[in-house]
Amino acid sequence: xxxxxxxxxxxxxxxxxxxxxxxxxxxxxxxxxxxxxxxxxxxxxxxxxxxxxxxxxxxxxxxxxxxxxxxxxxxxxxxxxxxxxxxxxxxxxxxxxxxxxxxxxxxxxxxxxxxxxxxxxxxxxxxxxxxxxxxxxxxxxxxxxxxxxxxxxxxxxxxxxxxxxxxxxxxxxxxxxxxxxxxxxxxxxxxxxxxxxxxxxxxxxxxxxxxxxxxxxxxxxxxxxxxxxxxxxxxxxxxxxxxxxxxxxxxxxxxxxxxxxxxxxxxxxxxxxxxxxxxxxxxxxxxxxxxxxxxxxxxxxxxxxxxxxxxxxxxxxxxxxxxxxxxxxxxxxxxxxxxxxxxxxxxxxxxxxxxxxxxxxxxxxxxxxxxxxxxxxxx
Ligand code: SF4
Numbered sequence: 001x002x003x004x005x006x007x008x009x010x011x012x013x014x015x016x017x018x019x020x021x022x023x024x025x026x027x028x029x030x031x032x033x034x035x036x037x038x039x040x041x042x043x044x045x046x047x048x049x050x051x052x053x054x055x056x057x058x059x060x061x062x063x064x065x066x067x068x069x070x071x072x073x074x075x076x077x078x079x080x081x082x083x084x085x086x087x088x089x090x091x092x093x094x095x096x097x098x099x100x101x102x103x104x105x106x107x108x109x110x111x112x113x114x115x116x117x118x119x120x121x122x123x124x125x126x127x128x129x130x131x132x133x134x135x136x137x138x139x140x141x142x143x144x145x146x147x148x149x150x151x152x153x154x155x156x157x158x159x160x161x162x163x164x165x166x167x168x169x170x171x172x173x174x175x176x177x178x179x180x181x182x183x184x185x186x187x188x189x190x191x192x193x194x195x196x197x198x199x200x201x202x203x204x205x206x207x208x209x210x211x212x213x214x215x216x217x218x219x220x221x222x223x224x225x226x227x228x229x230x231x232x233x234x235x236x237x238x239x240x241x242x243x244x245x246x247x248x249x250x251x252x253x254x255x256x257x258x259x260x261x262x263x264x265x266x267x268x269x270x271x272x273x274x275x276x277x278x279x280x281x282x283x284x285x286x287x288x289x290x291x292x293x294x295x296x297x298x299x300x301x302x303x304x305x306x307x308x309x310x311x312x313x314x315x316x317x318x319x320x321x322x323x324x325x326x327x328x329x330x331x332x333x334x335x336x337x338x339x340x341x342x343x344x345x346x347x348x349x350x351x352x353x354x355x356x357x358x359x360x361x362x363x364x365x366x367x368x369x370x371x372x373x374x375x376x377x378x379x
Pocket of ligand 1: 159160161162163166167168169197198226
């Protein structure tokens with residue numbers, strides 16, 4: 001998809017060079033089931049910090065609202081490619097409301113689907129592709145969202161791997177790591193959330209872990225840890241952190257061995273399986289049987305599996321993509337089982353759940369639900 005993209009029209013150097021104070025409007029599309037996130041818009045908060053340093057006036061809003069602020073520049077963020085409609089809604093609204101203002105759209109959808117955005121808005125918008133390197137080392141303007149108590153940060157960008165289903169190689173093609181993250185932790189926050197795609201690939205991971213440990217704060221390696229890089233040294237460092245959940249991934253059969261070794265290592269240090277959540281990609285190149293086999297392995301290993309349905313990188317409805325190896329009915333069976341016999345969408349290694357999935361002869365048998373009553377008693 002990147003090969004057909006028009007080049008970004010947003011010059012990142014320009015944002016620091018404007019002479020007069022600006023009125024800057026920062027827009028997050030309206031949150032709803034169509035635009036769902038549990039996190040604040042980090043990119044907008046970094047832009048806010050940057051513009052405040054310049055002496056500009058800033059305003060952060062969600063959805064559409066016009067109250068006479070009259071901005072010169074409007075930044076609009078975006079999330080996953082399937083959540084494009086709420087983005088178009090705010091681009092349309094603000095583009096019409098403030099005809100003289102620059103409208104700059106960034107974020108995942110804007111970066112990956114530039115042609116799609118251009119088809120609707122032409123030259124009315126500028127597109128900011130990927131990360132703005134000049135802003136990445138700034139402490140986000142958390143003072144704009146005082147109710148939020150976690151510092152979200154990246155100690156590295158990009159990834160050393162090139163998984164075909166993943167947008168990271170397109171969004172952040174170069175792997176780059178920073179040595180320290182202390183300056184990105186906001187005073188008074190209770191938790192540190194690292195959004196690194198692959199922190200263990202960083203030559204500085206040990207220093208980053210040590211810095212987090214020194215804060216005494218809870219930590220979440222939110223995007224998961226690469227089991228292939230989870231050595232004894234890493235496991236010992238993890239053990240010293242205040243980390244309620246360790247996230248790993250089992251996206252294909254190819255990583256079975258390193259994953260099993262990583263889980264054994266964590267278990268040997270006293271980290272229980274219920275604290276280990278393993279993301280399990282499906283609806284991609286796998287088959288339902290392959291998915292079931294991975295799920296069975298995870299249940300046998302006593303860890304929590306979290307099925308992750310593959311979503312196409314092109315704009316389209318959520319769950320619109322169906323792999324040639326899957327049927328709509330099979331995908332619905334997994335979705336329903338996650339709701340009914342799972343816990344928060346995950347499959348913990350409950351005894352009843354293990355009996356059902358491990359004892360099934362086929363995929364259909366594993367995911368067939370008879371009555372809610374019978375199945376809820378499995379827990
Ligand atoms: S290891 Fe993770 S972040 Fe890296 S390319 Fe694969 S899925 Fe993406």
